[in-house]
Amino acid sequence: KKIKIALWGxxxxxxxxxxxxxxxxxxxxxxxxxxxxxxxxxxxxxxxGLDKKKLFVAKNSINVDQIIEFTNKISIKSxxxxxxxxxxxxxxxxxxxxxxxxxxxxxxLLSLSELKKVNRQFKLVIIGDGPEFVNLKNxxxxxxxxxxxxxxxxxxxxxxxxxxFTACDVVVAPAQVGHLATEAHSYGKPIILSDFKACQGxxxxxxxxxxxxxxxxxxxxxxxxxxxxxIMNENDxxxxxxxxxxxxxxxFAGTKKMVNGFISSINYLTNKQISNFE
Numbered sequence: 050k051k052i053k054i055a056l057w058g059x060x061x062x063x064x065x066x067x068x069x070x071x072x073x074x075x076x077x078x079x080x081x082x083x084x085x086x087x088x089x090x091x092x093x094x095x096x097x098g099l100d101k102k103k104l105f106v107a108k109n110s111i112n113v114d115q116i117i118e119f120t121n122k123i124s125i126k127s128x129x130x131x132x133x134x135x136x137x138x139x140x141x142x143x144x145x146x147x148x149x150x151x152x153x154x155x156x157x158l159l160s161l162s163e164l165k166k167v168n169r170q171f172k173l174v175i176i177g178d179g180p181e182f183v184n185l186k187n188x189x190x191x192x193x194x195x196x197x198x199x200x201x202x203x204x205x206x207x208x209x210x211x212x213x214f215t216a217c218d219v220v221v222a223p224a225q226v227g228h229l230a231t232e233a234h235s236y237g238k239p240i241i242l243s244d245f246k247a248c249q250g251x252x253x254x255x256x257x258x259x260x261x262x263x264x265x266x267x268x269x270x271x272x273x274x275x276x277x278x279x280i281m282n283e284n285d286x287x288x289x290x291x292x293x294x295x296x297x298x299x300x301f302a303g304t305k306k307m308v309n310g311f312i313s314s315i316n317y318l319t320n321k322q323i324s325n326f327e
Contacts (some may be wrong), residue, residue: 053318055082057107057311074099082314087251103317107310110251113192113303116235117295118272119207131212131277137172137199140281141216143238145210145229148179151248153224153268155181157186160223160273162192169281171197174213204287214238219262219280223273224248230255233262234298237291241276255301261294 056076060096074097077083082103085091132138134216142161144154154175161173175185175198180198189198205211214220220233221241227250233240234255242256243249245267253290256262265271283289303325 050260055084055314055318056080057084058086058213063095070097072153074169075311084310084314084320085251089246089254089255090251105310105314105317107307107314108302109228109250110302110304110307111231111235113231113235113298116207116232117237118210119211120215120235120237120291120295121214128212128215132216135216139170139172140174141174141217142277143176143213144222145175145176145213146227146230147223148175148177148185149183150181152222154185156223156268156270156273157221158176158185158188158192158194158198159270160277161194163270163274164277165194165197169278171281172199173197174199174201174217176201176204176210178212187291191197199304203303210238218286219277221277222274224267226250227252231298234294237287237295239263239286239290239294240279241273241280242257242323250304254300255297257297261297262289 056185072318076097077094077097079101082105084105084107085094086107088106091106094104095101100274132141142157144157146152148154154165157173161171161175164171173194186200189195201213204213214232214236217238219241220229220238222229222243224243224245225248226242230240230242230250230252239254242253242262242264244264246253248267248308256264258264263276267277280286312325315321
């Protein structure tokens, strides 16, 4: 019908399937423009010989600027009061999202059980709900972590969730991660992620290892514990990480960058020059 087609999707070619790879290449070749979630996925298709001119990136993102504005407005006293009111005045870890098996929050609980054995003081805040909620609650009790773990259930929006982010010291995602990685850096917090890329969302690429957070060996509980301790042993986390993490969030993500990816594709298909968002 002589209609130009742009395809947008994760397009993640990490699955080890020659058949799927051939199918992906075929679809990409007959499509007029292909829009990816990440630069890594785009690079894979370039190696397959696809025309660079028709490949674009629109990183799946959130409103980074809005979160950074929130962190600049909230006072230190407000954060301290929030910590005291919620009994999280010690080193605090945070994980957020739907509680499903592939996120492997159970690994984080096992790691913190080891941490408790060496007399480290901490709190873990788990924000979210889902099919693993009861299992995780039971595991918390079995491991004797009922005084260290806070379950808030599902929270939404900066007004509900923002203070929890600003009050924590580090954000941890033991396995699959999506927008949480972008949120963490937008709030100025370091992250600990798995080094197994196939289990992550493209948002995980925001992490600059050993600068804005750490990678641990996927599924190795001792290594996860070691990485947590490494962050715990650092001094003045806020001054070390807030600016560098937020600068990374601004340079890597944001809804404007996402929209600009679509605009670039449209300009290519239509030979027009719609202006990008600045």
